[in-house]
Amino acid sequence: MENYPCDVIRNFSIIAHIDHGKSTLADRLLELTGTIEKKKIGRNLQVLDKLKVERERGITVKAQTASMLHTHEGRKHLLNLIDTPGHVDFAWEVSRSLAACEGALLLVDASQGVQAQSLSVFHSAKERGLKIIPILNKIDLPAAQPERIAAQIETIFGLDPSEIIKISAKTGLNAEAVLTAIVERIPPPRGSQTEPLKAFLFDSHFDTYRGVISLINLQHGVLRKGDKIASCHTRKKYEITEVGIMHPEETPIQALYPGQVGYIACNMKQSSEAHIGDTLHRVGAPVDPMPGFKPAKAMVFAGVFPIDNNDFPKLEESINRLALNDRSITVSRESSTALGQGCRLGFLGTLHMDVFRQRLEDEYDANIIITAPTVPYKVIYSRDDKEVLVSNPTDFPDVNDSTLRVKEVQEPIVKASIIVPEEYFGEMMDLCFSRRGEDLDHKYLDSGTASSSRIMLTCTLPLSEIVTDFFNQLKSRSSGFASFDYEDAGYKKSDLGKMTFLLNGKPVDALALIIHRSAQEIIGRQWVKKLHKVIPRQLFEVPIQAAVGKKVIARETLKALRADVTAGLYGGHYERKLKHLENQKEGKRQMKKLGKVDLPQEAFFDILRK
């Protein structure tokens, strides 16, 4: 590695909207540089996307990094690709990956044009002062409009059209030009061997045998096995047990030199010790830490409960093991009278939550119930202006109870941008208004009179409105054409209340919701109807009520039972009934006594799944 001084090193990321071909281009670059063999990636198996869920959903969840060697004008260069995940929830991972680069390839699909995330990742890269190389991908597609999209890139990003490289990552057409541009246009890192050791930690994962493996970008100094290092953040000390580069798999090396990107293993036992954005230095030779990082903030919370309560220890262990590799997830225990013992998890967003659930189910075969997602609300009390963050509806106070002296409640809001063809503009406006959107604004993205021009719509929305079903609505109401991105926009005062559901006068804690006043009646009625459908009849009449504070706003009555246990269950769905009967036969069916009401776990499943 000592043969690769800074001037032959290039550290870069590929940034793009989801599906614009980032992983495909990464594969082509690895292939062109001989880092991987061609045959390995024949069946659309992308080397950089490793997790099963990623393949199933075709998205990158966790960033993967690879080093490659490329000869340019007779000189061998070391190119370090720092891969970034491609979804709004993971904007934080993108920003930390970018901090380890000097340049970024901005990839835009020539048939779809600039999309919402193209814009947000562009701004992120620009803020960091990275050299941006615009690339138009998928020019092999019949629907590609390279000229029109190139004009878009020029007007929206202010990039020089002559700098745009037009390629097909799939066929490999012109991909060689990308390598040349990386070497010629991206500045080399600036590091020095003589300055005190300084390494930037930008990613980490957990390995069962070696403990925490951290990816680092070495700013200064030389790092070898046996070196003693310390963290600026925690001040803990470690000894390096292995140094290597990702080529693309972990490949041990003797030493890492300034400007290089690689991995280290040290005696770090817990992933919580590896702080993303931390700076490492040699023991006894402290350095100034790299500029601070915003830590990942969980913005969506949900309870996870096992269907069978005996499974809780196993579920908890699985959750902890998965969380080891994803420190943006927060985990705490939660218990509910209705659902028993479970965990409350905090996620970056709803996709993050879905991915986690799928991993739990895939890898651990877990049979679980997830409660409705909530966002963190701020409750401010008049007594000494105390501010409490509430992310579990159970803990939300009754705002009308004057003894509690709640001064106001605030909810997190986001600044959303939606890019959509003009003909769907009206639909998108409706959607935003129906989700309490404010400050709506829009602008045309195509200059001149292009047919089917595209519009960028921006507005502020409460975060709670986009964590439930917003994305699906957006896609279905725009025939799949709208793209969406959002950023944190702080907190805002809001008229919210806690809605509880009562069975036979007893509240069911797992079903509590925090809802804006304008939607309380509608949601109350909907949920009461749903409950009425899924709760089996009992030996006595059961009132099902929705209440906000002490005020009941909706009610249905479940008539007393006469004969057959399964009659009327689930609105007569045959397979459901069959499953129900089978469960009963196996004696596995769990009944929850809520007051005097028997509520099967499956009923919760049906309500919460919606």
Ligand SMILES: Nc1nc2c(ncn2[C@@H]2O[C@H](COP(=O)(O)OP(=O)(O)OP(=O)(O)O)[C@@H](O)[C@H]2O)c(=O)[nH]1
């Ligand atoms: N026709 C054509 N298809 C392409 C090209 N590049 C990528 N694709 C296809 O586009 C789809 C998305 O490509 P990916 O490389 O997975 O996209 P991505 O940007 O990595 O997606 P995320 O990892 O989710 O951000 C795949 O089906 C690719 O085969 C191209 O140049 N031409």
